[in-house]
Amino acid sequence: MSDAAAPHLPTFVARPGYDRHAQRAGIVHLGIGAFHRAHQAVYTDSAMAAGDRDWAITGVSLRSRQVHDQLTPQNGLYTVTERRADGDTTRLIGAVTSVVVAPDEPGRVAAALTAPETRIVTLTVTEKGYAPNEREGAAAGAVPTTIYDYLGAAVIARHDAGLSPLTLISCDNLSNNGGVLHERLCARLDAISPQHCRWFEQAWACPSTMVDRIVPATTAADLAAVETALGQRDDGAVITEPFSQWVIEDRFAGDRPRWEVAGAQFVADVKPFETAKLRMLNGAHSALAYLGLARGHTFVHQAIADPQIEPIVSRLMREEAAPSIAATQDQQLDRYADLLLTRFRNRALPHRLLQIAADGSQKIAARWLSTLADNRAAGRQSPAILHAIAAWVAFVRGDQHQVDDPNAGVFAEAWAYAGSNGVVNKLFAVQKLFDGKITLTENERAHVHQFLSNFS
Known part of the structure; x- marks a missing residue:
């Protein structure tokens, strides 16, 4: 894959x-990583295809050097393949024009962040990447290691050079991700230069967003299959599902691409969309995991096809989770449930139930118990959630x-001590x-x- 090889791709591959x-x-x-290349980069590619200009991505x-070593020999080009039950679709993405490895070339990162034409910085650094900066107040000129080092230095440099925010x-x-980023970057700046912190707070923007798309790690078998289909090697190929969602708080410091041409939603408040994802998508996923494993299934698409499981999951989303959400006029929760069921049924992109089942004690309070508590307060019953709790x-x-x-260890002790009766x-x-924030009533x-x- 490269600029020179791209014209020779099969005709079924959509071009930029x-x-x-x-x-x-x-x-x-x-x-x-793979998620950005299958998500934000695709939205940006669509915006430039619709006529927007100068939104290429650095x-x-x-x-890691992995993505750099994959994409640099390919001139930043790569393909996105959507796995569908009725046949895959493949698209060539041209939005990424260069990849920099920060530990190797921190100066290039700083130059990109302070370039006059740069107007937006996007981040996919996982929840751990937002951890509070342990180097608050570090001396200017220290080697950057965290997002707060890079972004804090960019705020100072852009202010002093008279550049736009x-x-x-x-x-x-990450819930309230924009707010978390804003708060922690403010703390970093305030420790170094309160003057620059004030400019950041007044002029820069950190909108919250909700993102959703399943993007599994690309395997050697995936790369081999893509090579067979394309007739050329694509080391940067990503595999994903047809569904993609991006909800963005409509608050910007300057202009932006028209990501809405690819389906992005710009809203005043992202919170209701976060809640819907947590209680409907994630809540249903956890129910599918525990109910499905109990009936011998391995993948999500197998569990949702089970006639004893599908009605429970459907009720959980439509009759228990949806009424607990303070939906906005931009949301259609019944349609959202339909889309989720379609995703769950996609056998072309298998999703393992055991993967979803991991760390359940860290998840079910937000995914199930909050919904249960809201329904209880409103006088509504939640039998589907109680059934899922039993499976857990x-x-x-x-x-x-x-x-x-x-x-x-707590679970093993509880079962050994109390048995099924207790x-x-x-x-x-x-x-x-x-x-102690959320528990179950005696009746529940x-x-x-x-x-x-049912599970003994």
């Missing part, structure tokens, strides 16, 4: 609809599958696994215990 060499870089992306790898867009699965209680016994959870009370009335525990007999 613009002259990529005529585009200047207007975006710097920190953390250029990708920054904060640790930037919009910083977090694209990670059965799963953490550990007699069918290894329990990958930081509280695995484990529900032990986990939800005695043990304070969920910080009785229903969970009743459902638990």
Whole structure:
């Protein structure tokens, strides 16, 4: 794959609809992994194909050389293949024009962040990348290691050079991600220069976003299949699902690409969309995991095809989670549930239930118990969630599958101490696994215990 080889791709491969060499870089992306290449880069590619100009992406790898070594010999080109039950579709993406390895060339990263044509910085650095900066107040000129070092230096340099402020867009699965980024970068700047901190707070923007697309790690078998289909090697190829969602708080320091041409939504408040994803998508995923594993399934598409599971999951989304969400006029929760069920049924991109089942004690409070508590307060019943909780209680016994959870020892002790007759009370009335904030009523525990007999 390269500029020279791209014209020889098969005709079924969709090409960028613009002259990529005529585009200047207007975006710097920190953390250029597979998710960014299948998500934000695709939206940007579509915006430039629709006529937007000078929004090419400079990708920054904060640790590994892998993406640099994949894309640089290919002139930044790579393909995105959507796996569909009725046949794959493949698209050539031209939005990424260069990749910089930050530890090797921190000066190039600084130059990209302070270039006059740069207007937006996007980030996919995982939740760990937003950890509070341990080097607050570090001396100017120190070697940058965190996003706060790079961005803090960019704020200072752009201010002192009289350049325009930037919009910083977090694209990670972190609640209130823009607010978190803003708060922690402010702390970093305030420790160095309160003057620059004030300019950042007044002029820069950190909108929150919600992102959603399944992008598995590309395997050797995937690369071989892409090479067979294309007739040329693409070391940067990514495989994904047809579904993609990007909801962005409409708050920018300057101009932006028309990402809406590819389906992005610009809204006043991202929170209702975060809640819908957490309670409907993630809540249904967890239910599919524990109910599916109990019935011998391996993948999501197998579990949702089970006639004993699908009605429970559908009810959980439509009748229990959806009524608990303060939806905006931009949301259509019943249609969202339809889209989620279609995603779950996609057998072309298998999603392992055991992967979803990991760390359940860290997830179910937000995915199930918050919904349960809201419904209880509104006088609504939540039998589907109680059924799913019973499946989780059965799963953490550990007699069918290894329990990958930081509280695995607590579960084993609870089962050994209480047995099936008392484990529900032990986990939800005695043990304070969920910080005592959300628990189950006596009547709800009785229903969970009743459902638990289905999994013995």
